[in-house]
Amino acid sequence: MGTFKKGGIHPPQNKLTAGSPIVTLALPRRVELLLSQHIGAPATPIVGKGDIVVRGQEVAKSSGFVSASVHTPISGIVKKIDTVRNVAGQPVTAIIIEADEENHLADEERRTNKTRVRSDEELERLTVEEIRAIARSSGLVGLGGATFPASVKLAPPKESKIDFLIVNGAECEPYLTCDHALMRESGDEIVKGVELMRRACDAPEAIIGIEENKPDAIEILAKASEPYAAIRIEPLKAKYPQGGEKQLVKAITGREIKSGCLPASAGTVVHNVATAYALYNAAAYGVPVIERVVTVTGKDLSRPGNFLAPIGMRLGALIDYAGGLREDSGKVILGGPMMGRAAINLDAPMVKGISGVLVMAEDDSHRRKEEPCIRCAKCVDVCPMGLEPYLISTYGRLRLVDEAQQNGARDCIECGCCSYICPASRPLLDYIRLGKKLIADKIQREKINK
């Protein structure tokens, strides 16, 4: 069974929603579509106040090579383009669209009766350029959470020969089950999406890596990929961070992506299963990225589950579908508990990169008291990048930028294993991130001075 060797942890999996089917949520009457839901330049609005828009229509277009367009999940009228607060409470620009009853019913009808725009035969005839164009025009981004524009990754640099397309179905974060549910319910679509991706990046082989704790997903995808000689499934050991890009490539191909390099340098391209599914949806049905599967979970929620949620809906409404916050709910995390970000503002809209909403009870939502470092070296043991977190963290805290850099701060993938394991509850990752930020600032300054 494949796995990465160095470091890693086994946090309690708490996959409360592992068996839950994907529940399609009703379309909201109002959406706020953020212009920046991806890594790279924010999209440029191409609609104005008062414009009539239809479900699936592009409302903001990609504004550069690394950028992605935004589409509306509901038909209706553009109320305004305004500043709203995102989940972190920061002001960001959004297109606000409202639907009336007639729009709403028509949209629900369109949603249930999806029409094919391309048959499977036509999909097979798509050229590499056409597949990339579909990814670009559908606003496809990495749906694992990184939200890097997919079209960029589907067009690897000419000088690097791609040997493997690696598809991430590991889902190593505790609590999250959105990819699991998608693999169980839409195995065929995922495999067809993977085949499109494989052709787009001209890889002779595509390998879907899935942790062994999802045997049903492994079986379903293995069956679905039987007709495709170039696609196979690789069961992986359940270990965090198995789904980390570098760890996944190492586990499946044995290749090590060099420090500071992209996967393409090791002849690989890595995508998520949810991205593959979305690419197929865009190619076969012409549906851009306007909804995604989200796990809304937590021991505090009465009805946790996997939901197909429209982009732009209010996060608070999403949590209400799962039972709503309780009096004693203390924290809402977007993503998994290891790498997810704590939300401040639940009136903020859903964006493409949110794979999970985790509600934690008040008692579980506080950090433990920091104690002195006893140099137990557990952080060194668990670091999957072979770094010395205790050391880099100290350099970060003391703002010793050069020392932090020499000790490989920039190799840190921010998986959080060090902070998780530390018996002294030291916030190791916080200070490593501070160190990384200071290094980035320094490099920026040096560039300007030149």
Place this chain on the structure above:
Amino acid sequence: MSKILNISLPPHIHAPGSVASCMWRVNIALIPALCCGLWFFGIGAAIVTVVSIASCMLFEYVITKWMLGREPRISDGSAALTGLLLAMNLPSNLPIWIVIIGAFVAIGIGKMSFGGLGCNIFNPALVGRVFLLLSFPVQMTSWPIPCADRLAYTDAVTGATTLQLLKSGAMQASDMDLWNLALGGVGGSLGEVGALAILIGGCYLLITRVISWHIPVAVCFGAVVLSLCAGVNPLIEILAGGLLLGAVFMATDYVTSPMAKRGMLIYGFLIGAITIIIRCWGAYPEGMSFAILIMNGFTPLINRYVKPRRFGAVRRAEAA
């Protein structure tokens, strides 16, 4: 919005371990060896152990509270552990006042003067022990004979340790009973006499992942290699004296041992090697405490030059 949410940076979950749980587990792991000591040396062992633990905790409390003005943290078990380890390294007929001096040096000089938990360079218990060995050489090298009179304390009948007998030539290695060594029927410090009991504690620490195998195994390996070079029986060298106690409980001390696995192997190997060198060619019959303290001094150097292999490290030749 009515509810104010807590925020913090990831990760949002934490492993169950804590500093206190690590320290108390080591204390627990020492119980089999302590029981051995109590069985062989009776009341004396109990007095020395209780006095050592109590005075270590007291000194830590007093120094943190009244000299450093910090919140005392004796409940985390680290002061108790220093006390217990110090007692393990003392003869069971040591007068109370000497034990208290040892505890003061261990906690006051060995630990708190460096800044307290996590800051000390040398193993505090061994600092205390070596201080006593150099200051009170007579009392520190008169060992009660095991099981002779369990109710005797400072008036116990004393004899030589295995290593002393070997060193003075009073006994030949071929006459040794290895089972007797393993089960503890020999003279020595109150915690070092039961090799099997120490190994049971070591297994507990390995299973609960408080320590890794690297240091103990490397210490034994280093001792075996040097024993073979010196032409002495490696099994006797490992079982006799404080080698096992040191390898399992003191060389593995978190604070004073290296951070990287390869560093641990080098550190452990050299401890084993230096111990045998001192035993064979040095003035003392026993060298474990010195060997560990010497390597404690080298730990920062090892940490500086022996790093874990980084993922995706670019080799110099490739980078050029």
